[in-house]
Amino acid sequence: MRIPMTEYLIIDLDTERWTCRVCSHDLGDARGNYKEGTLVYDRDPREIHQSILDPQKYEFTFAPDPTFCRILEFYCPGCGTQLETEYVPPGHPPTVDMLWDIDSLREQWTKRGTNPETVINYGPGEEAVADFSPALGSYNSLSPSAPHSHS
Numbered sequence: 733m734r735i736p737m738t739e740y741l742i743i744d745l746d747t748e749r750w751t752c753r754v755c756s757h758d759l760g761d762a763r764g765n766y767k768e769g770t771l772v773y774d775r776d777p778r779e780i781h782q783s784i785l786d787p788q789k790y791e792f793t794f795a796p797d798p799t800f801c802r803i804l805e806f807y808c809p810g811c812g813t814q815l816e817t818e819y820v821p822p823g824h825p826p827t828v829d830m831l832w833d834i835d836s837l838r839e840q841w842t843k844r845g846t847n848p849e850t851v852i853n854y855g856p857g858e859e860a861v862a863d864f865s866p867a868l869g870s871y872n873s874l875s876p877s878a879p880h881s882h883s
């Protein structure tokens with residue numbers, strides 16, 4: 733069973749591996765950080781957020797200082813799809829943005845009895861869904877007392 737976790741990442745519960753949703757490239761142990769299986773582009777943030785003011789005239793130009801901030805872009809080695817981006821201090825290792833309880837994930841999807849790839853559509857495309865609450869039912873709620881949005 734393959735669970736879409738983001739627009740471009742899947743967890744394959746049969747193999748317990750992170751997988752690229754575009755090309756099915758193996759990105760590593762699903763109980764670990766998928767970023768370890770990606771290509772990383774450590775970018776100068778000024779390439780993305782260019783100066784508003786002339787850097788020859790002003791010390792502060794509204795462009796991020798590359799000695800304080802880097803942009804890490806994570807790409808699939810199989811197809812080159814950009815999977816994630818994050819802003820970190822220079823030299824900071826990639827962050828861990830998702831760690832999943834694989835056993836619980838498997839149990840919840842088995843109880844639902846639906847195909848996750850049919851129910852969850854992060855996109856890309858016109859059929860992308862933003863609210864999965866109806867499809868996920870009561871298993872979507874971590875705490876029964878947590879407030880719900882039904883917008």
Ligand SMILES: [Zn+2]
Nearest residue numbers: 752755808811
């Ligand atoms: Zn890929």
